Amino acid sequence: MSKIKLALGLTAIILLVVGINAYAQTITTSTTNTSTVSGANGTGGANASSGVNASHGSNGSDGYYVDTGSSIPTLTNSGTINGGNGGSGGAGFATGDSPHGGNGGSGGAGIYIKGTITTIVNTGTMSGGIGGAGGLSASGGTLGSNGHDGNGISITGTAGTVTTLTNAVTGSIFGGVWVGGDNFGINEPTISTLNNFGVISGGINVAMSTLTPGANPSITAINNTGAINDGIYIAFLESTYLRPAISSIINSGYVNGGVALLGSHQTGLGAGSLISSFINEGAITGGIDISLLDAALGGSLDGITTLTNFGSISGVISVTSITGNAVGIHTLNNQQGSSNSALAYNGVLPTNYNVIINSAANYGQLSGSSLSGSTTFGVYSGSNVTSRLYTGVLRGLASSNVAGSGSTRTGSYDGMTWTLTETVSTVGSENWDLTFSGISTVQTQSSLHTLASRLRGAFSSQAVATNFANMNTYDCDLFDDKGICVSVGGQQTYVDNPSSNLTSTVVVAGYKVSPTLRIGGFLNQNINNNTVAGVHISNAKPLMGLFAVWNQNEDHLGYQVKVANAYQDKDVSTIRDAVATSEPGRGSTELNTQSYVGELSYAFLANEDKTLVRPYAAVRYTRIKQDGYTEETSSAVTAPLTYASLSDRSTAALVGVKLNHKLADKVTLTASLGVEQDLNHDVDNLTASGVSGLTSENFNNNINRTRPVASIGAYYRPVKNQRIAADIYYQELPFQSTASTTAYVNYMIGF
Numbered sequence: 001m002s003k004i005k006l007a008l009g010l011t012a013i014i015l016l017v018v019g020i021n022a023y024a025q026t027i028t029t030s031t032t033n034t035s036t037v038s039g040a041n042g043t044g045g046a047n048a049s050s051g052v053n054a055s056h057g058s059n060g061s062d063g064y065y066v067d068t069g070s071s072i073p074t075l076t077n078s079g080t081i082n083g084g085n086g087g088s089g090g091a092g093f094a095t096g097d098s099p100h101g102g103n104g105g106s107g108g109a110g111i112y113i114k115g116t117i118t119t120i121v122n123t124g125t126m127s128g129g130i131g132g133a134g135g136l137s138a139s140g141g142t143l144g145s146n147g148h149d150g151n152g153i154s155i156t157g158t159a160g161t162v163t164t165l166t167n168a169v170t171g172s173i174f175g176g177v178w179v180g181g182d183n184f185g186i187n188e189p190t191i192s193t194l195n196n197f198g199v200i201s202g203g204i205n206v207a208m209s210t211l212t213p214g215a216n217p218s219i220t221a222i223n224n225t226g227a228i229n230d231g232i233y234i235a236f237l238e239s240t241y242l243r244p245a246i247s248s249i250i251n252s253g254y255v256n257g258g259v260a261l262l263g264s265h266q267t268g269l270g271a272g273s274l275i276s277s278f279i280n281e282g283a284i285t286g287g288i289d290i291s292l293l294d295a296a297l298g299g300s301l302d303g304i305t306t307l308t309n310f311g312s313i314s315g316v317i318s319v320t321s322i323t324g325n326a327v328g329i330h331t332l333n334n335q336q337g338s339s340n341s342a343l344a345y346n347g348v349l350p351t352n353y354n355v356i357i358n359s360a361a362n363y364g365q366l367s368g369s370s371l372s373g374s375t376t377f378g379v380y381s382g383s384n385v386t387s388r389l390y391t392g393v394l395r396g397l398a399s400s401n402v403a404g405s406g407s408t409r410t411g412s413y414d415g416m417t418w419t420l421t422e423t424v425s426t427v428g429s430e431n432w433d434l435t436f437s438g439i440s441t442v443q444t445q446s447s448l449h450t451l452a453s454r455l456r457g458a459f460s461s462q463a464v465a466t467n468f469a470n471m472n473t474y475d476c477d478l479f480d481d482k483g484i485c486v487s488v489g490g491q492q493t494y495v496d497n498p499s500s501n502l503t504s505t506v507v508v509a510g511y512k513v514s515p516t517l518r519i520g521g522f523l524n525q526n527i528n529n530n531t532v533a534g535v536h537i538s539n540a541k542p543l544m545g546l547f548a549v550w551n552q553n554e555d556h557l558g559y560q561v562k563v564a565n566a567y568q569d570k571d572v573s574t575i576r577d578a579v580a581t582s583e584p585g586r587g588s589t590e591l592n593t594q595s596y597v598g599e600l601s602y603a604f605l606a607n608e609d610k611t612l613v614r615p616y617a618a619v620r621y622t623r624i625k626q627d628g629y630t631e632e633t634s635s636a637v638t639a640p641l642t643y644a645s646l647s648d649r650s651t652a653a654l655v656g657v658k659l660n661h662k663l664a665d666k667v668t669l670t671a672s673l674g675v676e677q678d679l680n681h682d683v684d685n686l687t688a689s690g691v692s693g694l695t696s697e698n699f700n701n702n703i704n705r706t707r708p709v710a711s712i713g714a715y716y717r718p719v720k721n722q723r724i725a726a727d728i729y730y731q732e733l734p735f736q737s738t739a740s741t742t743a744y745v746n747y748m749i750g751f
Contacts (some may be wrong), residue, residue, distance in 0.1 A: 004594055007328025017703045021049045026065045030073045030115045033124075036080040036437050038188070042132060042695035044086030045102035045144075054092050054137075059106035060084025060150060061127035062112040068157050070115035077122045082153075083129035083175070089144035092137030093107075094179045098469060099450030100142045101135025102679070105148030110175065113189075114157030123168040126152040128175025130204070151178040152202060160189035167226070176202025176230060176618060180216050188218065196224045196253070203230035203257060206245045209237035217244040222724075224251045225284070226337040231257030234274050234509050237264050251282045251311070258286025258315055260283035264293040265301040273302035273330075278613070287315025287344075291484040301326045303429065308333040308358065308380075308429045309364075333380045337536065344368075344396060349375040349401060353394075355434065356380040360387035368396040369428075376727050377420055379413040384445075385436055386580035394432035399425070402432070413439035415692050416581070436581065441693035443582040448641070450534070451576050452686045452697040456735045457498040457532040458572065458591065459648055464493055464740040465502075465524065466566040466595035466731055469655075472707070474522040474564075478750035480721045483512035487744025491524070497738045504543075506746065515554040516526035537591065538571035545595075560614075562599040568592070572626065578624060585631035585641050594679030595622045601658070612660040617653070624648040631690075641690040650681040650734070655708065663714075670713045671725065678705040681734065700735075721750040 025037060039061035040235075048054035061723025063081040066072060088100030111120075128150025135144035150171035155162060161177075167173055177200060179189050188208060222232075226409040232255060234245045245263075261274045290303035303319065307329055313336060319328030330349050335356035336343045342365035350366070353375040357363040363383075379385070379393070379519045395400065399422060402409060416438035422429035468474075475486035487508040494501045505527060508519035508688020524543040531537050545566035552558035569592050576585035601616035625647040631640035663669050683700030713727030729742045 003293060004148040011580045011727060014178045024066060025063065027072060027191070028067075028070050030075070031064070032074075032076045032078075033081060036082070037063045038082040039084035039108040039129060041129070042105035042108075044088040044132070044308075045105075045135060047090045047135075048100065048102075048254045053100050054090030054102035054144065055103040055137045056144070056342075057087030057089050057132035057145070057147060058666045060086045060108035060153075060283045061109070062108040062150075062190045062350040063126075064111045066111070066113045066117060066160075068114045068115060068159070071645045072115070072117045072201065074119045074626040075111070075117050076454070076538050077120075077126060078124045078126070079109045081238060082123045086147035086150075086507045088132045089135030090181065091135045092142070092144075093641070096453040101137040103145045104132030104134050106148045106149035107131050107175070108156040109150045109178075110152045110173070111154070113155045113160045113162065113568035116159070116241035116600065117162040118163045120153075120162055120165045121168065122173065122198075124171065124173040126151050126171075126175075126510050129152075140292045146427045149175055149202070150174045150206075152200070152230040153715075153748035154178045154180070155189045156180050157189060162190075163192045164195070164196045165191055165193070167198045169226070171198035173198075173200045174202060174702065176200060176205055178205045178207070180205070180207040180358045190217070192221070194219060194222045196228060198224045198226045199229065200227070201229040204228060204232045206234045206236065207675045210233075217247045219246045221248045222246060222250070222257065224249075225253045227254040227256065231254045231255060231642070232259045234260070235262045236274055238619045238687060244272060244276045244586065247264065247276045249278045251280045251284065253282045254688055255284045256281070256286065256567070259286060259288045261288075261290045261292075261303045261430045263291075263301055263326075265324075268700075273299075273305040275304045276306070276308045276530060278304050280307075280309045280313065282311045284311070284313045285315065287319045289314060290328045291321040291721060292323070292328065293321070294326035302330050304330070304668035306331045306333070307350075307426070308356075311336045312336055314341075317345055319345075319349075319381035330434070332375075334364035335362070337393075338363050338390075338601055340690065342392075346370045347372065349373045349397075352376045352378065354380040355383070355390070355393050357390065359384060360390075363390050363393070365392050366394055366397070370403065371397065371401050374401050374403050375408055378411060379418055379434075382578075383413070384442075385440060388581065389438050390434040392431055393420070394433045395430065396428065397430055397432065398427065399430075413442075415439055420525045437732040439691050440581045441691055443471070443579040445639075445692045445694055447582050447585075448686065448688055448694065448697055449450070449578045452699055454498060454532045454535045455574070455626070455646070455686065457495065457738075458501055458535045458537060459496050460733045460735055460738050460740070461500055461502065461531065461537070461620065462568070462570070462591065462593045462624050463733055464495060464731070464742065465568070467620075467731060468493070468547055468744070469524065469566045470547075470595055470597040471520065471618075473727065473729065473744060474506065474508050474524075474545070475549070476508045476520050476607045476748060477549070478539060478721060478723055478748050479518075480750040484751040485510035485512075485518075485748065487522070487746050487748040488749070489744060491742060491744045493742040495738060495740045500531045502526055502530065508746075508748075517549070519546070519548045525741075534577065536573045540571060543568040543571050543593075544620040546562045549594065555604070557603050560599075560601045560603065562597075562601075564591070564597050566666045576631070577745060578636075583637045583639060585629040585637055587640075587643070589627045589629035589643075593618065593623070594628075597621075599654075609662070610662045614658040614660075615656070616658060617655045619651065619679075621651050622649070639690050641688040641694075643686075644687040646684050646686055648683045648699075651679045652676045653679055654709070666717045667714055668717075670711070670715065670725075672711045673710070674709045676707045676709060676731075678703070678734070681705065702737070703734050704732060704737065705734070714734050723748040
């Protein structure tokens with residue numbers, strides 16, 4: 001954007017106070033426009049007569065006008081609002097001493113605001129009028145100047161105010177948005193929030209001068225996801241008091257025509273900026289041009305306090321004509337470079353420059369020319385450092401342009417040390433590379449987060465095994481003369497989220513102490529244990545347990561009381577993923593599981609004695625504990641993590657009903673349906689040390705405290721003292737929406 005346009009900004013502030021338009025329609029209350037509203041066109045100027053200049057064309061009138069003191073809640077436009085066109089200037093006299101043509105009149109604004117509108121929503125079209133043509137002149141005379149085009153929206157006066165201006169996806173504003181002061185007092189025109197989803201042609205323009213303290217910035221926030229054509233333009237004269245022209249700009253759309261800032265701070269103390277925060281996530285074409293004059297003693301003026309570029313800025317960031325204590329850009333954060341063209345920069349360097357690293361192939365590069373001053377280099381706090389080397393992060397910057405001395409600069413980021421090295425020092429072709437050493441805290445934390453999820457899967461598989469064993473599944477209640485029962489079988493369990501499965505053989509033995517009391521025990525030996533990636537549970541040690549059952553009656557009708565436990569020690573090895581620059585930690589520990597259950601049930605016959613119904617209520621306590629351990633040190637692991645012990649303790653109440661239905665003389669169908677409710681569930685966080693800055697991983701988020709359980713099966717009794725049974729058991733588990741399904745087939749014989 002040219003210096004000519006910048007210079008015109010100061011003139012525009014002065015011109016704003018002259019040439020008051022006529023107004024087509026004054027509004028004083030909430031207004032909805034669905035049709036076409038047009039301001040009247042200006043009249044043409046009279047032609048010159050002998051000895052008299054040609055007259056100027058008159059200004060076009062505005063489409064809508066909001067006068068000083070008016071307060072309007074809403075203005076909604078889905079139609080068309082036009083400012084009138086300016087009249088043409090008169091023609092100069094053909095002969096005589098005044099052959100000058102008249103100037104064309106200015107176009108009227110679509111909406112001219114000197115009062116207050118709380119909300120403007122535009123889904124249609126708002127347009128400023130076209131400036132009138134300048135008048136012709138005779139040979140040797142002067143042509144009249146063309147009139148200025150009108151703004152789509154003009155906010156001015158002593159206190160013109162819009163709280164929220166929203167230009168919707170279907171909305172178009174031609175002639176741009178103007179916020180300009182026409183007095184030098186405390187009350188200046190403002191927009192609190194400008195949201196653009198559509199098209200604004202003619203740019204967003206702020207031209208202001210203030211001599212006394214202002215309560216608000218001219219525009220508090222601009223949020224653009226659409227297109228702003230003809231750029232963003234700020235001309236600000238600060239004589240005594242500083243305040244931002246715009247507090248915040250977030251661009252995730254397009255700004256075509258660049259950004260131009262012209263500022264002057266004359267006498268007062270204090271610090272201020274034309275733009276406080278500028279975040280570009282989209283595209284800016286035409287670059288950014290900043291010129292500042294700061295003559296204040298003890299004060300300072302920033303063009304942009306913080307400019308963060310995640311998108312692209314084509315053209316050049318040019319910071320020139322900086323005087324006094326002025327700072328063009330205080331902090332520049334930049335991601336543009338390696339995946340497209342480097343960010344071009346000339347003039348006075350920013351006070352601070354931070355490279356933004358998104359990945360090994362997407363990081364910022366700054367290319368400078370005609371530079372002055374120096375900048376302090378750093379790494380942006382939100383960077384994702386996935387590589388040890390980033391080449392050409394600075395180009396064209398001499399050693400004197402980078403704060404520090406020598407050919408290297410160092411600093412720290414995310415637990416690592418970075419080194420900026422000047423690899424080429426030829427004048428005009430300077431090049432700086434960035435390297436990292438050490439262990440990343442963020443990436444180690446990420447690998448720890450993944451391990452936590454996998455360990456939750458291991459804990460879930462242990463909970464499945466003990467729950468299945470204790471809920472009357474492992475029992476042996478078929479006896480003959482010797483009062484001995486033996487059962488052998490196989491079990492297959494599937495757990496989802498994360499997916500795992502295991503295969504086991506099961507042996508159960510029972511002894512009939514009396515007609516109403518039996519005791520027994522079981523062993524469950526894993527044959528195959530396909531756990532989640534990164535966690536391996538050994539098959540070496542079996543799950544074991546004991547049980548005792550008392551029945552009120554010998555035929556098992558009436559009340560029944562059962563107590564049981566399950567116990568298992570497992571060797572566990574873990575592999576922590578290497579995430580980018582983090583290390584692949586390996587370690588081993590033990591996982592101990594204990595479960596105790598007490599159940600009360602009552603059995604009765606129904607359906608002509610074909611169906612045995614057994615409602616039950618139970619309480620179960622489970623503890624799963626992983627011992628603390630330290631990862632192994634190796635050439636690949638220089639900073640092994642040490643883990644604290646991790647324990648999951650829960651007490652649950654269970655209620656439901658079990659059914660046995662005699663389908664045929666030797667065939668019985670079985671089913672159950674119930675619900676588990678946690679009475680108490682305490683889980684430790686996964687805590688590791690060994691890399692600075694690590695935080696505990698939440699191991700108990702999203703606990704499912706109310707869980708259904710169900711089973712279906714059948715058994716066949718070929719003879720009185722033998723039984724072949726098959727069951728499928730489903731249960732939901734506490735962690736991360738996990739469920740399991742277990743199939744169990746067994747052969748039971750009584751002696």
